[in-house]
Amino acid sequence: MATKKEELNELLEKRQYWWWAEKARSPRVDYLRKAIWSKAAKGAAYLPGTKIGGYGPILMAEVFDSPEAKIEPYILTWAKAQAKVCEELPVFIVDHSRIVGNAASAPHKIFWSPNHCYQQNQDLFNDRDDLVDDKEKDAVEKALEILKPYTQQSLTERILSNRQMIMCRTSQTFTGGPHLEGSFYCTSQFEYYKKGYNAIIEEIDGHLAEANEALYKVGAKPDWDSESYYLGQNPVSRVDNWRSMKIALEGDISYSKRLARLARIIAENFEADPVRKQELVDIGERCEWVPANRPRTFAEVLQFEHTQTMCRKRERSDCAWPTHIDWWFWEWYEKDVIKEKNIDRDDAIDYMAEYLMRAYEYGNTRDRAYRELLTGDPGPFVWALGGQRPDGGSGYSDLTNVVLEAARLIRVTSPTYALRYNKDMPKDVLRNAFECIRHGLGYPNFRDDQTLIKANMFWSGNSQEEARTWSAQACVVPCADTKEGCMPHRYSSSTTLGSKCVELALWNGWNPVFSMQIGPKTGEAASLKTYEEFEDAVMEQWRVMHWEAAKVRQIARVIEGVMGRPHLSATREVCIEEGLNALQYLERGNNWITTFIWMDGLDAMVAVKKLIYEEKKYTMEQLMTFLKADWEGYEKERLEFVRAPKWGNDDDYADDVIVGMMERCRDEVALPCQCWGTGANGIPQVPQNIAAYTVCGALLGALPNGRRLGDTCYDGGCSPGAGQDKKGPTAVLRSVGKMTHENMFRANLLNQRLSPSQLAGEKGFELFDAYIRAWSDLGINHVQFNMVDNETLLAAQKQPEDYAELTVRVAGYSAAFTGLNKKTQDTIIARTVQEI
Amino acid sequence: MADQYEGQKWFFPFSDDEERGDLVERVIDARCAYWTSKPVTKDDLAPDVKIGAATE
Numbered sequence: 043m044a045t046k047k048e049e050l051n052e053l054l055e056k057r058q059y060w061w062w063a064e065k066a067r068s069p070r071v072d073y074l075r076k077a078i079w080s081k082a083a084k085g086a087a088y089l090p091g092t093k094i095g096g097y098g099p100i101l102m103a104e105v106f107d108s109p110e111a112k113i114e115p116y117i118l119t120w121a122k123a124q125a126k127v128c129e130e131l132p133v134f135i136v137d138h139s140r141i142v143g144n145a146a147s148a149p150h151k152i153f154w155s156p157n158h159c160y161q162q163n164q165d166l167f168n169d170r171d172d173l174v175d176d177k178e179k180d181a182v183e184k185a186l187e188i189l190k191p192y193t194q195q196s197l198t199e200r201i202l203s204n205r206q207m208i209m210c211r212t213s214q215t216f217t218g219g220p221h222l223e224g225s226f227y228c229t230s231q232f233e234y235y236k237k238g239y240n241a242i243i244e245e246i247d248g249h250l251a252e253a254n255e256a257l258y259k260v261g262a263k264p265d266w267d268s269e270s271y272y273l274g275q276n277p278v279s280r281v282d283n284w285r286s287m288k289i290a291l292e293g294d295i296s297y298s299k300r301l302a303r304l305a306r307i308i309a310e311n312f313e314a315d316p317v318r319k320q321e322l323v324d325i326g327e328r329c330e331w332v333p334a335n336r337p338r339t340f341a342e343v344l345q346f347e348h349t350q351t352m353c354r355k356r357e358r359s360d361c362a363w364p365t366h367i368d369w370w371f372w373e374w375y376e377k378d379v380i381k382e383k384n385i386d387r388d389d390a391i392d393y394m395a396e397y398l399m400r401a402y403e404y405g406n407t408r409d410r411a412y413r414e415l416l417t418g419d420p421g422p423f424v425w426a427l428g429g430q431r432p433d434g435g436s437g438y439s440d441l442t443n444v445v446l447e448a449a450r451l452i453r454v455t456s457p458t459y460a461l462r463y464n465k466d467m468p469k470d471v472l473r474n475a476f477e478c479i480r481h482g483l484g485y486p487n488f489r490d491d492q493t494l495i496k497a498n499m500f501w502s503g504n505s506q507e508e509a510r511t512w513s514a515q516a517c518v519v520p521c522a523d524t525k526e527g528c529m530p531h532r533y534s535s536s537t538t539l540g541s542k543c544v545e546l547a548l549w550n551g552w553n554p555v556f557s558m559q560i561g562p563k564t565g566e567a568a569s570l571k572t573y574e575e576f577e578d579a580v581m582e583q584w585r586v587m588h589w590e591a592a593k594v595r596q597i598a599r600v601i602e603g604v605m606g607r608p609h610l611s612a613t614r615e616v617c618i619e620e621g622l623n624a625l626q627y628l629e630r631g632n633n634w635i636t637t638f639i640w641m642d643g644l645d646a647m648v649a650v651k652k653l654i655y656e657e658k659k660y661t662m663e664q665l666m667t668f669l670k671a672d673w674e675g676y677e678k679e680r681l682e683f684v685r686a687p688k689w690g691n692d693d694d695y696a697d698d699v700i701v702g703m704m705e706r707c708r709d710e711v712a713l714p715c716q717c718w719g720t721g722a723n724g725i726p727q728v729p730q731n732i733a734a735y736t737v738c739g740a741l742l743g744a745l746p747n748g749r750r751l752g753d754t755c756y757d758g759g760c761s762p763g764a765g766q767d768k769k770g771p772t773a774v775l776r777s778v779g780k781m782t783h784e785n786m787f788r789a790n791l792l793n794q795r796l797s798p799s800q801l802a803g804e805k806g807f808e809l810f811d812a813y814i815r816a817w818s819d820l821g822i823n824h825v826q827f828n829m830v831d832n833e834t835l836l837a838a839q840k841q842p843e844d845y846a847e848l849t850v851r852v853a854g855y856s857a858a859f860t861g862l863n864k865k866t867q868d869t870i871i872a873r874t875v876q877e878i
Numbered sequence: 879m880a881d882q883y884e885g886q887k888w889f890f891p892f893s894d895d896e897e898r899g900d901l902v903e904r905v906i907d908a909r910c911a912y913w914t915s916k917p918v919t920k921d922d923l924a925p926d927v928k929i930g931a932a933t934e
Contacts, residue, residue: 077910091908132916134905149910300900304915307890307902307933312883312913 057798057834059481060453060847067451068388070138071395075452077136079150081405081420082455083413085863087171088152094166094407095147096178096185098154098356101126103185106157106192115278116192117606117623120157121286124357124609125293133300135308135325138318141345141396142301142325145352145404152405153356156186157605158224159195162409169410195221197601206594210536213411213741214553214560215546216591217537217638220598223412225361225535228354228607228624229513229521229528229632232370234615235350236343238335239291245618246288253281272621277604280621287612287623294353294609295334301349302329340378340390343371344397350613352404357609359406361535362516363423363457366523368442375441387444395448402454417733417866418857421456426513426520428471429462429491433507436464438471446474450481453847455856459486460514462494463818469811476810479827480801482834484851487518487826490818494520496784497823502528502630503721517855518730518759518789518824521632525615528632529720530624531607533599536591537636540729541643541755543584545743547576548669551583554743555751562586567662573655577703580647585711591635592715592725599625599718631722634788638734639742639755640727641689644703645763646747648696649686653746669744672751684748690762692773697780704786712787729759730791733852736866754869757852759791764872771796771876772816779820793851795828795873813878826851828870835859835871881906889923890930896920901927 044052046065053062064072080089105111105123132147145153156163163186166173174182190196198221199207210219217223235242253272256265273279302325309322324341331338332346347370351363378384385393405420416422427445428438445459461475475486498509498520508527515521521528543561546553551561564579606623616627653659660679673680687696707727715725735755743751747763756763760778767774771794778792801810817825828851838845842860850859850870859867883904891899900915901923 073910079909130917132914134912134914136910136912147916148905148907148914149912150907300915300917303900303933304902304913307900307915307930308913310933311888311890311930312904 059450060845063451063453063481063847067395068392071392071451073138074136074396074399077149078399078403078454080858080861081152081403082418082858082861083408083416084861085417086410086414088173088413089861091150092173092405093151093175094154094173095151096154096174096182097131097147098127099156099163099185099189100178100181101130102156103188107188115282116604117278117286117608118282118289120357120605121289121293121608124353125289125296127356128293128297128353129300131297133297133304135301135304135322139396140321140325140341140393141348141400142305142329143298143345143349143352144400145355149403152407154407155356155359156189157192157194158358159222159409160186160190160193161195161222162224162407163189163193165409166407194598194601194605197221197604198598201597201600202594206590206597209560209590210594212556213539214556214558215539215542215587216594217535217539218411219536219594220533220602223535224359224408225412226358227362227364227515227532228358228360228530228610229364229515229523229532231523231525231530231614232347232366233523234525235613236336236346236370238333239295240334241336242612242618243288243291246284249284249618249621250281253284276626277600278606278623278626283606283611283617283621283623286606286608287618290357290608290612294349297353298329298333298349302326305329337374340371340374340385341393343374344393347371348397348400351401354609354613355404355406357607361422362514363401363421363425364513364515364521364523365425365457366427366513367425368427368439368445369437372439372441375444380440391444391448391451394444395452398445398448398457399452399454401457402452411737414737415733416855417863418852418861419455419855421458422517422732422855423457424460424487424514424517424855425457426460426462427486428467429512430464430495430510432510434510436466437462438468442471443474446471446478446486449483449485450478453481453483453849455849455858458484458856460489460518461486462491462512463488463814464491465815465818472811472814473807476807479796479829480798480806482828482830483849484826484828484856487824488814488817489514489520490783490821490823493783493821493823494789497788498522500785501634501723501726501788502632503723504630515632516636516728517732518791519632519634519728520789522630526629528630530610530614530617530627531602532632533595535636536594537638537734538587538591539738539741540584540637540640541646541742541745543587544580544643544646544745546583547579548666554670555741567666570662573651576650576655577647580643581706581710584707588635588711588725588727589715595633596718628718628720631717631720633717633720633722633725634728635725637727637729637759638731639738640729640759641756641761642742642745642747642749642763644700645688645696645756645766646745646749647703648688648699649683649746649748651699652686652695653683665746669746672744673748680748683746686747688747688762688766690767690774690777691769692776697777701780704781708786726788728788728790730789731755731757731759732855733866736869754865757869757873758793761791761793764869765874767874771813771878774876775817775820775822778822783821783823789823792822792825793828793873794825795875797875797877798829798831800877801829809878828873830859832871832875835867839864839867881911887924887927888930889918889920889927891920891932893932893934896932899932902930
């Protein structure tokens with residue numbers, strides 16, 4: 043009979059990594075992995091059994107409906123509402139768990155943050171899947187009515203123009219808008235708040251005591267500078283900011299103490315197993331101690347950060363989840379595992395696995411469109427690992443390995459990891475990262491650290507030391523996490539649909555998909571006599587798109603500043619020190635605009651240059667005839683456009699056109715923008731796609747790269763089209779390497795698919811090592827890999843129940859393959875498998 | 879473990895105010911088993927709720 047080790051090796055040899063994970067993980071981790079209610083959506087629908095909790099709207103409406111709320115600043119009311127939720131939301135502890143707490147009230151529920159977008163509230167309330175429990179419906183409906191005027195959408199639409207509102211709501215050239223989408227981004231300053239909340243509250247009390255002295259001391263000399271410093275509304279006074287921050291922190295502490303009490307009640311009254319009873323006592327002690335105080339142990343720091351994040355995510359869901367846990371938690375790991383040996387390494391992996399699963403089980407409220415854009419993933423949460431330390435030293439450790447080893451055992455789709463690659467990265471870390479990819483997880487993605495450090499310095503004006511602290515603020519954008527290195531809250535999203543600018547230039551500003559004139563009239567296609575005139579028309583359409591999205595953001599930012607973010611502000615040193623809320627601090631701007639479906643249009647421009655203006659095989663009139671017919675009846679001609687030079691083949695003809703466009707986009711559109719009065723350089727693009735490359739196919743009509751309305755778009759931000767990269771992976775890297783990744787865009791995304799059989803065994807690792815070195819030499823900021831063969835993917839389509847933990851990289855995030863809709867599954871199967 | 883408590887509801891008063899406390903319940907759903915609690919006042923309790931000892 044085979045031993046467990048032999049059995050595990052056999053599964054690895056058969057590349058059945060999901061079965062390997064199930065058998066290799068501890069019974070506790072196995073139970074907890076299967077216990078998770080994933081909050082991912084399939085297509086646009088939450089998975090069966092998922093519910094949206096009513097406590098958020100009901101409890102917050104009580105506070106917003108109070109007499110005080112009518113006269114006090116928004117941020118103060120919001121802080122009180124958050125504290126009420128912390129005090130009254132049901133808490134729960136799942137069997138076998140050791141890290142506890144959740145943004146929601148039950149494992150299958152999602153916490154509902156109701157003051158963002160009233161349209162989204164209506165969408166969730168009326169969802170055909172009955173997302174709201176029947177017994178809560180009346181109370182929730184009433185609460186949503188109360189909260190509607192307090193939503194960011196209501197407040198923002200009051201100051202937008204009709205055109206801006208139409209463009210936001212119809213997503214013709216950019217998606218949603220900050221007041222509709224709610225994909226916010228923040229950056230954590232763990233190095234500050236790790237001191238514990240009581241220490242921060244003490245600092246706030248100190249500032250409030252000084253304010254009292256200046257404002258209310260009997261007999262004090264009037265001093266306008268001092269009085270206005272504390273009470274000036276810009277747009278919120280320092281005193282109100284501090285008060286709201288203190289309320290938020292106290293709310294978290296009381297939430298944690300409630301968890302501690304529940305753990306003690308179970309231990310004292312119900313638990314018969316002495317081992318579990320002790321675990322519950324330990325949970326109680328931890329939750330009593332953190333987040334109020336500085337963590338003392340490895341388990342405590344995991345609990346601390348988890349509680350902090352869950353409470354912050356009730357304030358705003360924050361589309362991404364910026365962390366750097368192998369740096370942050372190292373001192374506790376080193377003490378407990380390496381120096382004092384209070385826990386062994388296997389137990390540390392179990393703790394880490396549970397910590398990652400607690401993150402995975404979190405889910406946020408999204409409208410149908412956004413669920414579809416992130417189909418298959420409750421995230422994306424992209425956590426940074428490793429990298430160069432601020433002093434230039436190497437920032438990798440055994441904790442980096444522990445995270446990657448835990449990730450292979452639990453195989454969740456979020457968090458995923460941005461591995462900051464430097465050539466001096468220890469081989470064991472590289473090997474662990476490679477094993478994750480070989481296990482088919484699609485992560486970590488590789489980020490060239492030196493390129494991105496320079497990008498931070500160029501775009502955000504960071505010092506080199508600051509720039510080296512970066513974590514991923516979203517899927518791909520790096521952001522320093524020091525006291526003054528970033529804006530604590532960046533923005534809520536609005537994302538341009540890049541290739542639309544090419545379509546609009548061909549149609550003289552007319553959007554043929556919506557039948558609306560939305561772009562400037564840059565001339566009928568036939569009137570554009572040279573390629574340069576055509577390119578100028580595209581640039582003009584692009585300028586209007588990018589700037590309009592930026593303008594909506596700038597306007598929405600004013601409202602966000604009034605609303606503030608009490609919890610996030612309370613965890614940022616500069617906010618505590620200066621009495622500013624997270625939206626008011628602007629020193630280091632990190633604004634960018636994500637660009638979906640970008641490369642299709644650029645390949646289309648190459649084909650126009652080649653076939654129309656240079657070879658003169660067709661006229662613009664003929665091209666427009668083809669496009670108006672959506673290529674129907676013109677398949678021979680379409681294939682000629684498909685065969686024109688394409689990006690990703692190290693073909694200078696195509697690459698020069700595309701790189702030239704990227705330069706113009708930076709110089710003529712991105713750099714002239716101003717980012718909220720910060721010291722940042724312009725408002726750059728971030729070409730990447732999540733699942734927009736499938737969803738947005740319906741918004742983009744026929745183009746001269748051969749696409750038809752509804753066709754799936756290119757999947758990355760600088761990836762070639764599926765099947766268009768015909769000269770191997772190195773040619774792809776050479777094309778992509780012609781872009782200047784330090785300053786042409788804020789970041790970019792490259793998907794590649796590698797052959798699992800070629801990369802088998804030790805030789806496979808050596809090949810991969812050499813490939814990654816070549817990638818880094820070209821200064822490419824990002825690359826991520828799928829390494830699952832088509833045989834497995836096709837088998838999973840046929841028998842999804844056997845492949846529940848089969849994971850793939852979509853674009854910017856990973857997803858359970860069987861959780862994707864058929865169209866997205868097919869696009870992943872269609873990607874070119876590269877032989878290195 | 880503890881499945882004999884499924885469906886039962888217990889009230890654990892706060893030690894400093896026995897009119898208020900936590901309603902504690904054992905739940906077993908389709909994927910996992912867990913304990914849950916929410917704050918309540920004693921006056922609002924249903925008759926079938928068992929009363930536990932006052933707890934810190």
